[in-house]
Amino acid sequence: MHISTKCSIAIHCLVFIYEYGEKQKVTSNLLSLSTGSNPVIIRNIISSLKKDGIISVKFGTGGATLDCPLNEITLYRICKAIEPEFVSKLFGIHSLPSQLCPVGKNIHSVLDCSYQKIGNDLCDSLESITLKDIISDYRKCSIGG
Amino acid sequence: MHISTKCSIAIHCLVFIYEYGEKQKVTSNLLSLSTGSNPVIIRNIISSLKKDGIISVKFGTGGATLDCPLNEITLYRICKAIEPEFVSKLFGIHSLPSQLCPVGKNIHSVLDCSYQKIGNDLCDSLESITLKDIISDYRKCSIGG
DNA sequence: ACCTCCTGTAATTTTAAAATTTACACCATT
DNA sequence: AATGGTGTAAATTTTAAAATTACAGGAGGT
Numbered sequence: 001m002h003i004s005t006k007c008s009i010a011i012h013c014l015v016f017i018y019e020y021g022e023k024q025k026v027t028s029n030l031l032s033l034s035t036g037s038n039p040v041i042i043r044n045i046i047s048s049l050k051k052d053g054i055i056s057v058k059f060g061t062g063g064a065t066l067d068c069p070l071n072e073i074t075l076y077r078i079c080k081a082i083e084p085e086f087v088s089k090l091f092g093i094h095s096l097p098s099q100l101c102p103v104g105k106n107i108h109s110v111l112d113c114s115y116q117k118i119g120n121d122l123c124d125s126l127e128s129i130t131l132k133d134i135i136s137d138y139r140k141c142s143i144g145g
Numbered sequence: 146m147h148i149s150t151k152c153s154i155a156i157h158c159l160v161f162i163y164e165y166g167e168k169q170k171v172t173s174n175l176l177s178l179s180t181g182s183n184p185v186i187i188r189n190i191i192s193s194l195k196k197d198g199i200i201s202v203k204f205g206t207g208g209a210t211l212d213c214p215l216n217e218i219t220l221y222r223i224c225k226a227i228e229p230e231f232v233s234k235l236f237g238i239h240s241l242p243s244q245l246c247p248v249g250k251n252i253h254s255v256l257d258c259s260y261q262k263i264g265n266d267l268c269d270s271l272e273s274i275t276l277k278d279i280i281s282d283y284r285k286c287s288i289g290g
Numbered sequence: 291a292c293c294t295c296c297t298g299t300a301a302t303t304t305t306a307a308a309a310t311t312t313a314c315a316c317c318a319t320t
Numbered sequence: 321a322a323t324g325g326t327g328t329a330a331a332t333t334t335t336a337a338a339a340t341t342a343c344a345g346g347a348g349g350t
Binding site (some may be wrong): 025027028029041043044046047057058059060061062092116 | 324326327328337338
Binding site (some may be wrong): 019075090091092093106134 | 148149150151153154156157160161164178179180181182204220235236237238239240241242243246247248249250252254255256258259263266267269270271274276278279281282283286287
């Protein structure tokens with residue numbers, strides 16, 4: 001029901017892999033230290049990104065590398081890879097409206113009309129930002145701080 | 146971190162009040178039955194909508210009525226009334242990235258750049274839908290089902 | 291004046307979802 | 321065969337949301 005923290009962690013990982021992946025072996029343990037979250041969470045995220053073809057991981061010996069040009073990796077693609085149903089999960093809907101009440105009986109379809117439109121707009125918005133933009137933001141930020 | 150179910154319940158209540166508010170006294174108990182959620186949740190939602198001037202409630206004797214033209218009640222206004230910080234809560238961010246890592250140190254600012262843009266787009270989208278649209282969807286839906 | 295039905299809120303408990311931890315099979319390199 | 325990695329499953333802990341309980345107070349009917 002929200003843009004998951006996993007998505008933020010995924011972006012963190014991708015930035016890390018892009019910036020340091022050629023110099024050193026990027027393991028789930030290293031990413032776990034950098035993000036401050038659990039290695040298993042990292043492995044699950046990495047696994048999702050891998051299935052989508054965004055990155056590839058050397059089996060056995062370990063280490064993740066980007067497998068795709070920066071401008072083809074949109075936020076939409078990342079969110080979708082992490083959680084395929086993220087759009088429908090974005091909206092919380094009360095599950096048991098009364099079927100005896102005319103409003104209760106129809107409220108789900110009514111909400112769907114609006115929520116679908118908002119979901120589509122959100123996807124467009126997520127589609128418009130790529131890892132290329134994010135890397136460029138990162139380089140700007142990391143000069144100062 | 147998501148568009149709350151409270152928001153869906155609020156919309157449900159507003160439709161109910163608009164459609165039946167003149168014929169009968171709409172109490173929190175009635176809305177609780179129609180939505181299938183707890184009277185206290187309803188009262189809290191009603192209270193938030195009241196503070197925003199969307200509805201008014203007769204004190205003591207009870208009963209809620211719309212206090213505002215339909216086309217001035219946007220989804221943005223409803224979400225904001227229910228949860229003023231809903232935009233920033235939309236995005237989950239891992240809270241403890243390593244400050245020793247250049248990516249970890251800057252990831253929050255980097256994410257903010259993109260998330261702010263997405264948050265703005267979402268607000269525009271929510272602003273574009275009003276209760277007038279929703280009532281009209283409701284009337285279409287309730288003919289068939 | 292008193293009873294009833296309602297609102298407004300605080301405090302607690304329950305429920306459900308997310309994240310962490312633990313555990314272990316399997317692969318590649320040395 | 322020892323080491324350091326991945327890939328998952330299962331159990332536990334943590335956290336946030338929703339429901340419940342409880343009660344003080346207002347307005348109207350009798």
